[in-house]
Amino acid sequence: MLDTPSQRIEDVRRQSFSVTYEYPVVFTRDAFALGNRSLVDVLSQREPHKRHRCLVFVDQGVLSSLPDLASQIENYAAAHAGSMELVNPPVPVEGGEACKNDPNTIARLLELLSQHAIDRHSFTLAIGGGAVLDAVGHASAIFHRGVRHIRFPSTVLAQDDSGVGVKNAVNHFGLKNLIGTFAPPWAIINDSSFIDALPPREKRAGMAEAVKVALIRDGKFFNWLEAHADELARFSRPHLDHLIKGSAELHMRQIRLGGDPFEMGSARPLDFGHWSAHKLEQLTRNEVNHGEAVAIGVALDTRYSFLSGHLAAGEDERVAALLERLGFALWHDKLRQCDSQGRPLVLKGLADFQEHLGGELAVTLLAGIGRGVEVHEMDEKIVGQSIDWLERRK
Ligand SMILES: NC(=O)c1ccc[n+]([C@@H]2O[C@H](COP(=O)([O-])OP(=O)(O)OC[C@H]3O[C@@H](n4cnc5c(N)ncnc54)[C@H](O)[C@@H]3O)[C@@H](O)[C@H]2O)c1
């Protein structure tokens, strides 16, 4: 008899290894000008003498603003034919949240990868806002269990936050980012000429993420944003470049040194202000875009930080004033919408946030400008008072 109580029936061998990820984040301009070597250099970083097969996807919004882009990419590939081969002309992908909501997007992308025999040594390139990068990044991460992928973020938000990260996702069952992967890319190329093509509203939106990350990690960067709010509100080129680089570097540092790049724990400091932001995006059916919702969410949690005794008096006003000077509205009527019990609907964002994180609730608040602090519960009454404060600023 093997199965007696005194005999162990399990035989456990411990397995352990670690993998180092390393990828370049290149800041450049006019990446497809023939003399710009950013792309060929990253393609060739491991195999310098090979002709690399590439399938390029481009956000339809970028193509509408830059109608010559597809032919520039083809000319670039022809001029660097020793290093790269386009397996197809650049493929347009519908831009914005629509591509993440459409259940056919991933299937269509996978079909194209299959048709063009993309293998684990071929490359997919995605040029676009955070939504297109998420969709193409996810398809690239699951095809053959992951093919080489290069991102060209084309919005301020994608260049200063989402595009330099390690995750991808699409929406499903009406839930944001439900289906996704952690998959560090091969390289990221932040080309500032894409930012010039952006409408003002999108240029502004990404600034909220810079304010967010400055608030939790870098008081000096916050002071710089404050000192240059007027230039930023006018989208001054060098100031916008500085904002994007500073924010991208802080996001990268959090992933590199924060101890949890693949988000196994419950803490999510880069999601400061996001529990209410995600809910607001949903309640307004994306009428408020991600960056605009983050500006409101950051202001709300900053006021909450003061009211709950974490943040010194006056600092909440400083944060709200900066966001307003950058051009953000810190109020939306949906913040007032209540359920049948008179409870603000936005509060449901806390439960959704916890479910998305897994484990216990972990919300980042501010202990000072540049200093995040984690809490594990939120007092609904204080959230209500913070909402009242935002309404008074209308
Ligand atoms: N993976 C992550 O870690 C992560 C992190 C944060 C946000 N995100 C996701 O990013 C998305 C938001 O990204 P976003 O703010 O970049 O917006 P977006 O991708 O929704 O793009 C906004 C609009 O701008 C257009 N556009 C993009 N680049 C353009 C350009 N250069 N010129 C003209 N039009 C252009 C798009 O077609 C779209 O209509 C959300 O889906 C969010 O969930 C992902």
Ligand SMILES: [Zn+2]
């Ligand atoms: Zn965000």
